[in-house]
Amino acid sequence: MSAARKAQRGSDASVLRMQTSEEQRPAGRLLGDELRHHRERLGYTLADAARAIRASTSKVSRLERGESPAKPRDVHDLVVFYGLSREQRSQIDQLLTQAGNADLYARFADVTPHFLKRLIRLEAAATKISVFDPHVVPGLLQTESYARAIVRMMEVGMPDADIERVVALRMQRQVAIDKSGRALDALIGEEVLFRGYGSADSMFEQIRMLLKITKTNRFNVRIVREGAMTPPYPIFHLSFADGECQELAYVEHLDGANYVTQKRQLDKYRRLLLNVRANAYDRKDSTFALMRALDHWEHKTIEKQPG
Structure with a gap:
């Protein structure tokens, strides 16, 4: 039975491979x-x-010797306390996944909406992901500072520590996609490039990152012409290599999401994405659009400099 069909039935436990205790112990x-x-x-x-994780020194000692199961929250708190870089965090997260079979949504369960948990599992099984978001740069392509600004805006009153964990989840989803080798097809509205979230420096960094990945073959970023008629909501389309049902759509709303697996509805959302893609620039002109946006935010950063 395919991953898509299992998701439709409400059971997605087999999307990620379960590891044996022999694998967990050395990890x-x-x-x-x-x-x-x-x-x-x-x-x-x-x-x-021990103070950083509100525990005893003996607990930290057992954790460092691999003698007691690592709790994701403890590991996260230590990573923050040690001020590790993104690359160092990635190494820690890979080991944590192997050690405790702790997939992404499990490690960030307390700050992950239920409707997003299944998408994170399914991303791990997909061979190709297509996404369109009319409002913001898709989460799988957001920089850390851009993601932080989005979360602060959407989650008013959320504690800073939880905001950082939501941002960390987005960054780890990117790492997982990057290491998997799967293709990502992203459609981004031209207006989004000029819609400021965070500082001008943050926007400059975000656009520069998008420009960088347009030069890769695996990340297909296309900018949708300003004023084009597009759906007012984000759409994900995931393709799978196995089983009878080899695709599904994920349509996100303000406080929830729909998973679409029925053929008629899938055809509808596939056509919507095709229409959006028809209104997008080709690779060359998408690059030019990003360069215009980069120039815009560069001037904004210069304007705010003293003198």
Whole structure:
């Protein structure tokens, strides 16, 4: 039975491969060793680390020796406390996944809406992901500062620590997509490029990142002409290699989402995406559109500089 059909029936447990205890044990030891390395490199004691996760020094010691299961929240708090880079966080997250079979939505369950959890699982099984968002740069292509500005706007009153965890989830979804080798087809409205979220520096960084990935073959970024008639809501379309049902659509609303697997409805959303794509620039003109936006935000950053 395909991943899409299992999602339709409400059971997506088989989307991600379950690991054996033989795989988990050495991964736990490696995870602990990596955490110990960063603690010692930064000159922190076991007591310092214990305070960061509100635990005893013996618990941290067992974690570093791989003798007790790593709790995702504890690992996240240590990563933040140690101030690790994105690349270092990625290494830690890979080991955490192997050590505890902790997929992305499980590690960030307390800040992940239920309707998003299944999408995260299905992303791991898809061979190709197509996405259109009329309002913002799609989450799978957001920079850290851009994502932070979006979350702050959407989640008024959310504690800063939880905002950072939502941002971390978006960044880890990107890492997972990047390492998987699957294709990503993104359609972005031209108006989105000039809609400021965060500082001008943040927008400059975001547009520069989009320009960089347009040069890759696996990430197909197309800019939709300003004023084009497009759906007012985001659409995901996922393709799968196995099974009878090899595709599904995911349509997100303000407080929920619909998963579409029936042929008639799939045809509808496939046509919607085709119509959006027909109103998009080709690769060359999409690059020019991004360069115009980059120039716009560069001037904004210059304007705010003193003198």
